[in-house]
Amino acid sequence: xxxxxxxxDEVRVRDDYPIGHIRTPVYxxxxxxxxxxxxxNFGNPETLAYSLPSDVRPLYKxxxxxxxxxxxxxxxxxxxxxxxxxEHWLEKV
Numbered sequence: 001x002x003x004x005x006x007x008x009d010e011v012r013v014r015d016d017y018p019i020g021h022i023r024t025p026v027y028x029x030x031x032x033x034x035x036x037x038x039x040x041n042f043g044n045p046e047t048l049a050y051s052l053p054s055d056v057r058p059l060y061k062x063x064x065x066x067x068x069x070x071x072x073x074x075x076x077x078x079x080x081x082x083x084x085x086x087e088h089w090l091e092k093v
Contacts, residue, residue: 001041003058003087009035010093011062013085021049024089032093033064036082044086058087 005011015030023045039061043054066079073079 001056001058003038005035005060005087005090007035007037011035011090012093014089014091021046024085027069028064028083031064031069033062035060036063037061039084060085060087060090
């Protein structure tokens, strides 16, 4: 599967709450971040967790400003957190 996003692209994490083994943290859903790196294609952990056949999905390193994640964040406006997120959770901004 070809990658849809590239370094520097602004993306939003889907604000979705499906049932099951989901690898995208709740606190990041609906938030906007920036693609830092494309890691390659890997098996979808949401199906692999149930020992089901898995298609491959692009995986990215995405950075988020901590001030955008945590209400009342008092640290530096430059502080960020980086998460590995599969492409099917990301939307172009």
